[in-house]
Amino acid sequence: ARLLALHGPNLNLLGVREPEVYGRQTLADIDAQLQAQAEAAGHSLECEQFNAEHLLLERIHRAREDGTRLILINPGAFTHTSIALRDALAGVAIPFIEIHMSNVHAREPFRRHSYLTDIAIGLICGFGADSYRLGLEAAIRRLADTH
Numbered sequence: 001a002r003l004l005a006l007h008g009p010n011l012n013l014l015g016v017r018e019p020e021v022y023g024r025q026t027l028a029d030i031d032a033q034l035q036a037q038a039e040a041a042g043h044s045l046e047c048e049q050f051n052a053e054h055l056l057l058e059r060i061h062r063a064r065e066d067g068t069r070l071i072l073i074n075p076g077a078f079t080h081t082s083i084a085l086r087d088a089l090a091g092v093a094i095p096f097i098e099i100h101m102s103n104v105h106a107r108e109p110f111r112r113h114s115y116l117t118d119i120a121i122g123l124i125c126g127f128g129a130d131s132y133r134l135g136l137e138a139a140i141r142r143l144a145d146t147h
């Protein structure tokens with residue numbers, strides 16, 4: 001099936017951005033690993049990163065037309081601010097998994113609230129780049145169950 005991995009603001013800085021929180025792998029490293037993982041399971045995965053909220057929304061809208069079956073999304077700080085992102089994901093009604101590299105519950109209090117979690121299939125946070133790998137594994141299992 002066709003899967004989409006969406007990265008929100010500042011995730012283009014992975015590798016240099018607060019490496020003690022987010023690790024040393026670049027986004028390109030992570031995307032390459034995810035694509036290999038998806039292909040090994042017989043799926044195709046498109047990976048995109050946007051710093052602008054409206055570009056994330058427009059990519060989500062397009063997912064409705066391009067046959068995307070499931071979205072993995074790390075919304076970055078928009079997690080904690082964006083009702084529009086929530087509405088876009090609810091609007092296209094494509095199942096999604098929320099991903100965070102850091103443990104958002106062990107950081108500043110403002111990171112504890114997400115506008116997305118209650119409408120997500122599930123949430124994976126706190127495992128660094130492995131959060132993506134585990135999220136994709138969960139997605140692949142789910143697609144195998146639902147065909």
Ligand code: DQA
Nearest residue numbers: 074075076077100101102111
């Ligand atoms: C993040 C957590 C967010 O709170 C933060 O704003 C990010 C990254 C994570 O992957 O841990 O940009 O989504």
